[in-house]
Amino acid sequence: MQTQDRDAARNRFSEGKPLWVRAIATPATEFGPTPLPLLSGQIPEGFQGTLYRNGPGRLSRQGQTVDHWFDGDGGILAVRFDAGEATASYRYVQTQELQAEEAKDQFLYSGYGQMAPGPVWKRWGVPPKNVANTSVLALPDKLLALWEGGNPHALDPVTLETQGLDALSGLTPKLTYSAHPKRDPQTGNIYNFGVIFGPKTYIQLYCSHASGAIDRQASIPLPGLSLVHDFVLAGRYLVFVVPPLRLQMLPIMLATKSLSDALQWQPHQGTQIIVIDRDTFEEVNRFETEPWFQWHFGNGYEDAAGNIVLDYIRYPDFQTNQWLKEVVTGYPQTPASGELWQLHINPQTGQVLQNEQRFNFGCEFPIVSPLETGQKTTAIYLNHHSHSPRPVEEMFDSIARIDGKNAAVRSMAFPSGCYPMEAIYAPDPNSPDQGWLLTVVFDGNQDQSTVQIFTANQLDLGPIAVLGLPEIIPFGFHGTWQAAM
Ligand SMILES: [Fe+2]
Numbered sequence: 213m214q215t216q217d218r219d220a221a222r223n224r225f226s227e228g229k230p231l232w233v234r235a236i237a238t239p240a241t242e243f244g245p246t247p248l249p250l251l252s253g254q255i256p257e258g259f260q261g262t263l264y265r266n267g268p269g270r271l272s273r274q275g276q277t278v279d280h281w282f283d284g285d286g287g288i289l290a291v292r293f294d295a296g297e298a299t300a301s302y303r304y305v306q307t308q309e310l311q312a313e314e315a316k317d318q319f320l321y322s323g324y325g326q327m328a329p330g331p332v333w334k335r336w337g338v339p340p341k342n343v344a345n346t347s348v349l350a351l352p353d354k355l356l357a358l359w360e361g362g363n364p365h366a367l368d369p370v371t372l373e374t375q376g377l378d379a380l381s382g383l384t385p386k387l388t389y390s391a392h393p394k395r396d397p398q399t400g401n402i403y404n405f406g407v408i409f410g411p412k413t414y415i416q417l418y419c420s421h422a423s424g425a426i427d428r429q430a431s432i433p434l435p436g437l438s439l440v441h442d443f444v445l446a447g448r449y450l451v452f453v454v455p456p457l458r459l460q461m462l463p464i465m466l467a468t469k470s471l472s473d474a475l476q477w478q479p480h481q482g483t484q485i486i487v488i489d490r491d492t493f494e495e496v497n498r499f500e501t502e503p504w505f506q507w508h509f510g511n512g513y514e515d516a517a518g519n520i521v522l523d524y525i526r527y528p529d530f531q532t533n534q535w536l537k538e539v540v541t542g543y544p545q546t547p548a549s550g551e552l553w554q555l556h557i558n559p560q561t562g563q564v565l566q567n568e569q570r571f572n573f574g575c576e577f578p579i580v581s582p583l584e585t586g587q588k589t590t591a592i593y594l595n596h597h598s599h600s601p602r603p604v605e606e607m608f609d610s611i612a613r614i615d616g617k618n619a620a621v622r623s624m625a626f627p628s629g630c631y632p633m634e635a636i637y638a639p640d641p642n643s644p645d646q647g648w649l650l651t652v653v654f655d656g657n658q659d660q661s662t663v664q665i666f667t668a669n670q671l672d673l674g675p676i677a678v679l680g681l682p683e684i685i686p687f688g689f690h691g692t693w694q695a696a697m
Pocket residue numbers: 391392441442507508689690
C-alpha cells in the first residue's frame with residue numbers, strides 16, 4: 213500500500229477514537245536495516261546489544277479485521293546498538309499460514325479468537341494458525357518467535373529472516389511451547405512449559421541448556437481445561453497458578469466456537485496452585501485458593517524462611533479477555549483492570565500466608581532485571597494508567613518502578629497522546645545493580661514511533677535518549693534485550 217493510501221486508511225479507521233488506535237489502524241510496514249536518528253539525549257556509553265520485540269503487526273486484510281488482538285500476524289522489531297549508533301529492522305514472521313494467506317490475500321485459518329471462513333465442517337481437524345506473535349527468546353545462534361499454541365519459529369537474529377518451525381531437539385508437533393520462558397541467571401538453563409489439550413489435559417515442562425536444546429521434560433496433570441499463560445521460577449521451585457477457567461470441549465470439537473469464546477469463568481472452582489521441584493520436575497504440592505485471573509507474573513523467589521513470594525497482575529475475573537478482543541475495533545468498552553498483587557505461600561504446607569495489593573493503578577507487563585529472575589526482587593517495572601480508575605478505552609500512558617522492599621513508586625508519565633509498550637530491562641555489564649529500561653513509544657499526535665532509553669532507577673527523570681523509527685510500530689506484547697557477545 214502507498215504511503216498516501218495508508219494514511220487515508222489510518223484516518224478512516226481512527227476517526228472519533230483514542231489516539232493510540234492510529235498505531236494499529238493499518239498493518240505494519242516492514243523495513244530493512246535503517247540507521248535511527250537521535251532525536252534527543254545521548255545513547256549511554258558502552259550500550260551494546262539488541263532490543264527485540266514481538267507483537268501482532270497485521271490485524272486486518274482486505275478490510276476484514278481479526279476477531280481478537282491475539283490473532284494478528286507476528287512482526288519482529290530489532291534495534292541494534294553498536295558504537296553509539298542504533299539500527300532497526302522490522303519483519304513479519306513468515307509462517308506457512310501467513311504465506312498461504314498472503315497468496316490469496318484473505319484470512320484462511322482459525323486462531324485463538326478467530327474462526328476460519330466457510331462452512332463449519334471445513335474447520336474440523338484443521339489446526340489453528342501459528343501467529344508467532346507473543347514474545348521472543350534470543351539464543352546464541354537464533355531468535356525464536358514464540359506463540360503458546362504451537363512450536364516456536366526460528367529466525368536469523370541479524371536479518372530476521374524466518375528459518376521455520378524449530379523443535380528445539382525435543383518438541384513434537386503436538387507439543388506447545390509457551391511465550392514466557394524463564395532463564396536462570398546463574399546456570400543459563402531455560403525453563404518453560406506448554407499446556408496440552410486433549411482427552412487428558414496436562415502441562416508439559418521443559419528444561420533447556422543455554423543453547424535452547426531441550427534436555428529434560430515431564431508432564432503434570434491439570435485439574436481441567438484451563439488457560440495458563442505464564443509461570444514463576446522461584447528459587448528451587450516452578451509455580452503454576454491455574455485460574456478457574458474451563459474450556460467447553462463440545463463447541464471446540466464441532467468448531468462452532470473459538471477457543472477464546474469457549475473459555476468459561478467458573479469462580480467456584482477456585483485458583484489452583486501447583487508447586488514443582490525445578491531439579492526433579494516432581495510435584496511438591498498442589499492446593500486451592502480464592503478465584504482470580506492473571507496473565508502475567510513479575511517475578512518469584514524464596515524468602516529467608518523458605519516461603520515463596522511472587523508478584524502478579526490480578527484481575528477479578530476473565531473480562532480482560534473481552535477487553536483484549538475489543539482492542540481490534542479501536543474502541544474497547546468492557547471494563548477490565550489488573551492490579552499488582554503479591555502472594556506469599558508455604559510450598560510444603562500449601563498455606564497461603566499473605567495475598568495483597570501493592571499498587572492500585574490499572575497496570576500490566578510486569579518485568580524485573582533478568583539478573584533477578586527466580587531470585588530476590590529489587591524492583592518491578594510495569595506499564596500503568598496515570599488515572600484511576602482506568603479509562604476503559606485507553607492504553608497505558610505511564611511506566612513505573614516499584615521498589616521490591618517498601619513498594620515506593622517512581623513513575624514516568626508520557627505526554628498526552630503518547631503510549632509506551634512493555635519496558636525491557638538491559639543490565640549494565642559494568643555494574644550489575646544498575647541498568648537501563650527500553651521501550652517503544654507511539655506518539656499519536658505525530659504518527660511517530662520512537663525507541664526511548666531510561667536509567668532504570670531514575671525513570672521518572674525522563675528518557676536519556678530518544679531515537680526515531682522509520683515506520684509506526686503497532687502495539688506489541690513482549691520482547692527481550694540481548695547484550696552484545
Ligand atoms: Fe504474555
